[in-house]
Amino acid sequence: MKKIIIASLIVILSGANVSFAQDHSSKKVHELGLTFSSLNNFGMTYKCGNEKTLFRLTALYLNANSIWGENQSKLSGVGTSIKFGFEKRINVVTNFNLFIGSDFGISFSYNKNDGGGAITKQWGVSPGISFVFGAGYQIGKNFIVSAEIAPTLMYVYEKEKISSDAGIITTSTHNNILFGLTNNNASITIAYRFSK
Numbered sequence: 669m670k671k672i673i674i675a676s677l678i679v680i681l682s683g684a685n686v687s688f689a690q691d692h693s694s695k696k697v698h699e700l701g702l703t704f705s706s707l708n709n710f711g712m713t714y715k716c717g718n719e720k721t722l723f724r725l726t727a728l729y730l731n732a733n734s735i736w737g738e739n740q741s742k743l744s745g746v747g748t749s750i751k752f753g754f755e756k757r758i759n760v761v762t763n764f765n766l767f768i769g770s771d772f773g774i775s776f777s778y779n780k781n782d783g784g785g786a787i788t789k790q791w792g793v794s795p796g797i798s799f800v801f802g803a804g805y806q807i808g809k810n811f812i813v814s815a816e817i818a819p820t821l822m823y824v825y826e827k828e829k830i831s832s833d834a835g836i837i838t839t840s841t842h843n844n845i846l847f848g849l850t851n852n853n854a855s856i857t858i859a860y861r862f863s864k
Contacts, residue, residue, distance in 0.1 A: 695719070699812060701859025703728065711749075713857055719757065724771060724800075726751045742782045749775035755800060763806040771798040771818065786832045796822030798853070806861070814857045819849045 699715040703726060711728035728749045751773030757765045774795045781788040802816025826842040 696864045697722070697861060698864065699859040699861045701812075701857045703855050703857045705853070705855035713859065715755070715859070717754075722755050722757070724751070724753050724755055724769065726771070726773075743780070745777065745779035747775065747777035749773055749794075751798070753798070753800070755802075757804070765804050767800070767802050767804065767814075767816075769800040771800060772796075773798065786830055788828065788830045790826060790828045792824060792826035794822050794824045796820050810861050812857075812859050812861050814859070816855055816857075817849060818853045818855075819847070820853055821845070821847045 696716070696718060699713075699722070701713050703711045703713045705711075705728065709728055711726060713724065713726040715722040715724050717723050728751075751771040753769055753771035755767045755769030757767045759765050772795075774793065776791075776793055778791045779789070798818035798820040800816055800818045802814055804812050804814035806812045822845070824842070824844045824846060828840050828842070830838045
């Protein structure tokens with residue numbers, strides 16, 4: 669799996685270098701924005717490049733929760749991810765464009781469930797590559813609203829540890845390769861755009 673991830677990263681970076689080399693004559697643009705995916709995930713995104721090709725960097729704050737239930741049970745968790753890649757824009761009409769690209773990213777998660785008689789701790793790491801398809805609309809000179817979907821190929825490694833009051837500890841690991849499109853792979857971004 670490491671070889672697949674490294675090969676994917678090389679393809680992304682070499683594609684970005686070729687794209688930037690072809691479009692170096694355009695003026696430089698920067699976009700800084702808020703990204704929202706599903707109903708409870710949000711993050712920051714930064715894009716830089718020229719009018720046709722941009723480097724993308726996105727940091728998503730996936731979730732942070734703490735829930736108290738019956739019988740003094742408590743569920744808490746946190747998750748985050750970071751992605752980088754590039755996008756190629758295609759102008760359709762004035763102020764409206766379509767874009768395609770790819771991202772390489774990694775996600776981390778940690779969850780704890782204190783059920784009153786047993787404590788379950790689970791953490792996971794998930795590297796992956798996404799294929800990005802989207803559209804953007806520029807409002808005035810400085811704002812752009814975009815929406816995108818990103819089907820993702822991801823390797824998921826999870827480790828779980830269960831500790832009981834009797835002192836019994838059980839550990840297990842899970843390895844999966846996933847490909848798909850969920851509401852977590854769809855996002856809306858509102859960005860401030862400026863040029864240099």
